Amino acid sequence: MSFDCFGAGQRVSTTMFPAASWRDGDATARTVFSAFEAVMDLHEMLWHLTRVRTRSHDSDLTDEVDLLCAEISAAVDAGATSVLAVDVTFVRGRVRQVLDTVSAEVRAAYFADGAATDARLVPQADLAGADLRDVWLVGADLRGASLVGADLRRSDLTGCDLLGVDLRGADVRGADLRDALFLTRTQLASASGDRNTRVPVDLEVPPGW
Structure with a gap:
């Protein structure tokens, strides 16, 4: 079984909670794990967004990708309080729309002949x-x-x-x-x-x- 946290573990442990541990108590553990889950989700979104940017020829779409990347990066860079305040479900919905659109654009190019x-x-x-x-x-x-x-x-x-x-x-x-x-x-x-x-x-x- 392979697992990729998209760098969330290092980000949370070294920059957000450098002196904290889940062993410090239930409240701390819940906060750390909640931040980890949020950062992992946000980092995964960034992973996909940065890779689809070069696949689209729609300038409006690439602008939307850049905007989302900037917003997500800013939220993570601002620290744990900022990350925990992010509505991850809402952001994921916005990202999903962009990924859907890029996917449709890329895939359509392979069926231009109606195959x-x-x-x-x-x-x-x-x-x-x-x-x-x-x-x-x-x-x-x-x-x-x-x-x-x-x-x-x-x-x-x-x-x-x-x-x-x-x-x-x-x-x-x-x-x-x-x-x-x-x-x-x-x-x-x-x-x-x-x-x-x-x-x-x-x-x-x-x-x-």
């Missing part, structure tokens, strides 16, 4: 264990889908929306993940790849591949 996709390739799809080696996945919207144990060997996932996709045990040997949308370190580490798997330049190849 049809496999009917199974929909958000929240249960594709656990599915053999997808011969399925056209470029530009597919698989957000929230289960690809647990799916066979993706040598698949091209360019422009494929992988937000929230469960890739545990998925076979991505030889797959091209370089331009997949919203792929995270945790997802990558949970899959099974090899030295022929191509990953985004800002993600490290997991040990053991």
Whole structure:
């Protein structure tokens, strides 16, 4: 099981509560953990926003991305009190709208010729264990889908929306993940790849591949 806190643990422990510990008592523990959860959520949003900025050609949209990044960064930089006052659900909704719009823009470019996709390739799809080696996945919207144990060997996932996709045990040997949308370190580490798997330049190849 892999886990990525998006740097929240270090941020909370070293800058927000450098002298505090969850061992100091229940009240302190609740505050520290609440701040950790909020910072982790906000850092994850920043992770996705900074990566989609270069994928959109809509100046209004990139301006909105910049605004959200600035607001989130300012809230985190201001400290624990500021972070705990953030309505994370509201911010997540705003970020989700931006991510949805960028995803639609990017994916549409791959279907300009009206090419049809496999009917199974929909958000929240249960594709656990599915053999997808011969399925056209470029530009597919698989957000929230289960690809647990799916066979993706040598698949091209360019422009494929992988937000929230469960890739545990998925076979991505030889797959091209370089331009997949919203792929995270945790997802990558949970899959099974090899030295022929191509990953985004800002993600490290997991040990053991």
